[in-house]
Amino acid sequence: MALSAGCFRRRPKLAAPLLSPTCLRRLSVPGEFAAALAGDEVLVVGPLGKVWRVEMCREAADGDGEEEACWWLGGGGWAEMAAAYGLGEGWSVVLRLERRGVASLRAFDPDCCLASFCTPHPGIKSKDRPRFIKLLQQEDLEKMKIPGKFVHKHLTEAFTNSQQNAIIVCPLGKFWRVELEREQPDVLLQDGWPAFLVAHDLSEGNILLFRYEGNMVFMVQVFLENGCPKEYKTTTLYLTDGSKGPSNALQQSVTKVAVSPAKKKRRQRNEGICLEGSNRKSRASPISVKKVKVEPQKKYASIVSQNSFTKEMTAYSIRSLLALGGMFCSQIGLLEACSITLKISMQKKGSWRVAFKTANTYGYINGPGWRKFCLENEVKEGDRCTFNAIKRTLWHVSIVHC
Numbered sequence: 001m002a003l004s005a006g007c008f009r010r011r012p013k014l015a016a017p018l019l020s021p022t023c024l025r026r027l028s029v030p031g032e033f034a035a036a037l038a039g040d041e042v043l044v045v046g047p048l049g050k051v052w053r054v055e056m057c058r059e060a061a062d063g064d065g066e067e068e069a070c071w072w073l074g075g076g077g078w079a080e081m082a083a084a085y086g087l088g089e090g091w092s093v094v095l096r097l098e099r100r101g102v103a104s105l106r107a108f109d110p111d112c113c114l115a116s117f118c119t120p121h122p123g124i125k126s127k128d129r130p131r132f133i134k135l136l137q138q139e140d141l142e143k144m145k146i147p148g149k150f151v152h153k154h155l156t157e158a159f160t161n162s163q164q165n166a167i168i169v170c171p172l173g174k175f176w177r178v179e180l181e182r183e184q185p186d187v188l189l190q191d192g193w194p195a196f197l198v199a200h201d202l203s204e205g206n207i208l209l210f211r212y213e214g215n216m217v218f219m220v221q222v223f224l225e226n227g228c229p230k231e232y233k234t235t236t237l238y239l240t241d242g243s244k245g246p247s248n249a250l251q252q253s254v255t256k257v258a259v260s261p262a263k264k265k266r267r268q269r270n271e272g273i274c275l276e277g278s279n280r281k282s283r284a285s286p287i288s289v290k291k292v293k294v295e296p297q298k299k300y301a302s303i304v305s306q307n308s309f310t311k312e313m314t315a316y317s318i319r320s321l322l323a324l325g326g327m328f329c330s331q332i333g334l335l336e337a338c339s340i341t342l343k344i345s346m347q348k349k350g351s352w353r354v355a356f357k358t359a360n361t362y363g364y365i366n367g368p369g370w371r372k373f374c375l376e377n378e379v380k381e382g383d384r385c386t387f388n389a390i391k392r393t394l395w396h397v398s399i400v401h402c
Contacts, residue, residue: 012032012097012229014228018090027073027093030228030321032228033095042055042102044077046081054077056071058070059072091107091115093106093107094133111148112133130211134208137204145187158215167217168218168220203310203325204309225364307389312382312383318371318379318380318381320366329363335358340393343394344399354370380402383401385399
């Protein structure tokens with residue numbers, strides 16, 4: 001079985017985990033996914049192939065009209081489809097754009113496993129490989145539990161020892177070895193798992209979709225808090241080389257790829273673990289592998305405290321909206337739309353008022369106030385911003401420019 005980055009289809013997707021009762025009536029949709037659907041009506045192909053007509057609704061922006069409008073799938077079609085398939089509170093769905101105005105739907109039951117709505121006829125192989133979905137919580141950052149129902153149905157025969165390695169294929173096709181441990185009745189991803197999260201800049205609120213390929217090989221897709229796929233560049237990921245991924249991502253030897261002697265020499269002058277130019281290697285240039293020592297660095301994958309979090313800024317988060325994890329919003333009491341004051345210095349008077357709103361399982365900041373904050377503080381793509389909630393609606397922001 002040959003696995004590569006090409007195995008991941010690039011069709012736009014939307015992940016909505018742990019549906020609330022409101023989501024069963026109407027599902028909030030990010031603007032970029034709504035734009036890809038491009039229409040007032042969407043044809044949603046259900047798990048059994050039936051096509052449902054669902055209305056794409058738009059809520060006009062408030063105030064001066066500069067804020068981005070809110071979109072959702074609603075009308076009678078969405079609620080009717082949810083009822084027909086027995087979707088309820090705690091279920092999860094993933095929508096995939098098939099073509100303009102058409103999307104397919106996969107549903108995951110409250111155990112986070114891909115729901116089976118019928119038994120295939122004898123001799124007919126289902127095209128769906130086993131899948132499960134996870135909304136990362138704080139306890140998943142050190143060890144992540146694989147859903148028990150998934151283990152019982154798909155891993156019992158393959159899991160022969162109390163400890164066993166699994167292979168996780170990341171969004172760019174790189175392989176990570178992670179140790180599985182059985183702690184009755186659970187199976188946990190542990191050694192190598194924290195390093196995987198750090199390398200892929202994952203934290204509480206991110207959504208992971210696992211597809212089981214057999215023989216303890218899992219392919220994973222990563223989604224942001226707003227449900228849209230997380231984009232990765234080749235230069236942002238680390239590679240592993242050994243029986244396991246790095247057990248400690250803060251200070252560890254990792255594999256570094258060099259394309260040619262000239263580029264190798266130039267890279268030796270650069271500190272860090274940036275895999276520069278790994279996607280530009282030619283057939284004529286042999287690949288050489290070298291172990292390099294990595295200096296301790298800040299672990300951005302985990303939240304520093306309950307009242308703070310760090311985000312790497314993307315073009316979309318600067319231009320449109322910044323998604324916030326639902327758990328963080330609940331912890332500080334952000335349960336409904338309001339205004340938040342951002343300050344980069346608690347001693348100085350300068351401040352920026354930004355709009356906060358809520359969606360299915362997350363909150364977000366957007367509007368002219370947010371764009372003004374990014375502009376006046378020269379926030380660019382790749383910068384890291386740490387938000388610390390001094391009070392519920394007063395936040396201090398530290399900016400580290402890349």
